[in-house]
Amino acid sequence: MNKKRRMTAFVLLSLLMIFSLSGCKVSKKKVEKSSYYQELLKKYEQLQEQNKELQEESENQEKISEAEEKAQERAEKFLTKIERDQLVKMEIGYADSMEDSLAIDQASLLDIATDLAKKADLTSKYTPDQLSEEQELLYEYVLYDENNAIYELMIYEEDYVVFSDLPNDVYYIPTASALGDAFLKNRIDYPSSTTLHLMADSSLMADSKNRIYTHDLAVETAVYIRQMKKDKTSRKKVEEVWKKDAGFDGNDEADIYDYEPDSMTYEYYNHGDTLKLIMYERYFCLKNADGDESWYKADKAEIQGIKDILKKYREAKEAEAKESKKSSGSDTKSKEEESHANEIAEESVVSE
Numbered sequence: 001m002n003k004k005r006r007m008t009a010f011v012l013l014s015l016l017m018i019f020s021l022s023g024c025k026v027s028k029k030k031v032e033k034s035s036y037y038q039e040l041l042k043k044y045e046q047l048q049e050q051n052k053e054l055q056e057e058s059e060n061q062e063k064i065s066e067a068e069e070k071a072q073e074r075a076e077k078f079l080t081k082i083e084r085d086q087l088v089k090m091e092i093g094y095a096d097s098m099e100d101s102l103a104i105d106q107a108s109l110l111d112i113a114t115d116l117a118k119k120a121d122l123t124s125k126y127t128p129d130q131l132s133e134e135q136e137l138l139y140e141y142v143l144y145d146e147n148n149a150i151y152e153l154m155i156y157e158e159d160y161v162v163f164s165d166l167p168n169d170v171y172y173i174p175t176a177s178a179l180g181d182a183f184l185k186n187r188i189d190y191p192s193s194t195t196l197h198l199m200a201d202s203s204l205m206a207d208s209k210n211r212i213y214t215h216d217l218a219v220e221t222a223v224y225i226r227q228m229k230k231d232k233t234s235r236k237k238v239e240e241v242w243k244k245d246a247g248f249d250g251n252d253e254a255d256i257y258d259y260e261p262d263s264m265t266y267e268y269y270n271h272g273d274t275l276k277l278i279m280y281e282r283y284f285c286l287k288n289a290d291g292d293e294s295w296y297k298a299d300k301a302e303i304q305g306i307k308d309i310l311k312k313y314r315e316a317k318e319a320e321a322k323e324s325k326k327s328s329g330s331d332t333k334s335k336e337e338e339s340h341a342n343e344i345a346e347e348s349v350v351s352e
Helices: 003-021 028-033 035-084 107-118 128-134 178-185 195-200 215-227 235-245 300-328 333-337
Strands: 087-094 097-104 121-123 137-145 150-156 160-163 170-172 204-207 231-233 264-270 273-279 283-287 293-297
Touching: 035 107, 087 107, 087 178, 097 137, 097 178, 107 178, 107 204, 128 160, 137 178, 178 204, 195 215, 195 264, 195 273, 195 283, 204 215, 215 300, 235 293, 273 300
Parallel strands: none
Antiparallel strands: 087 097, 087 137, 121 170, 137 150, 150 160, 160 170, 204 264, 231 293, 264 273, 273 283, 283 293
């Protein structure tokens, strides 16, 4: 007996009992035609309809949850693949036209592109449609791996990103637009002669932890180095000091790893060429695109000045990233709980 029949029987039985107690004899047909019975039956049918809608809604919600879970798993696998694969080339262009795109195959820049995928946080602040309406589409990055797989990223204002393979999701990636800004927007070519001039003309710089610094920082650090108090020296003289500090005398043979102190390396990308600034506690080295080195000795305070410039920039970017992440409503809880401070805060192994 289904629910409707059980309800009908219950209603009939109730009415029959009422009429029996009142001394009246009624037929089933008369009860079914009564307004009271019809009212009860109507309410019962309404409840049945509501129950059906709730069941359908529950089933649809389960399907949506399963679809979202599968989509999330697919997204995680996709991002993990970018992180894992060895990139061999990156193409950067304006989103409205890739005709004037720039191809990059420098290993350190490809490492930076890989690290961008690691920082991708799924956000609920925008849907892709809302993002396209409210934020300007700036650049398109195309990544190529060793197996000829292609990954396309559309970069919007405020570092929001949509992957072509994940068209239904929006991600927030701190400094995602920096590569496009550096190699397209801020390409400033002028005659350069010295290593410092070339450093100042660089589109982008990054340290050995793949932390990105903009063209403005390249200019500021190059200007600071030019103006700082420093003495020209040589690698040979510097090594003699290092060996002595490590307890070796002039006749001892030692491997470089036994006496060279910790350092931090910064790479400057100058329109296809790479220059380096290598900083130690009391020395620093400038290396041009040909590998020629210039060594300098300076006080700790002078070298600290370079570090302070970079640290100030990272702290500002950290505050900006936290504010953007707070307003973006990231759905990835584990990434919300993990601060970007470890990526942005001062991590230089050079002694303070």
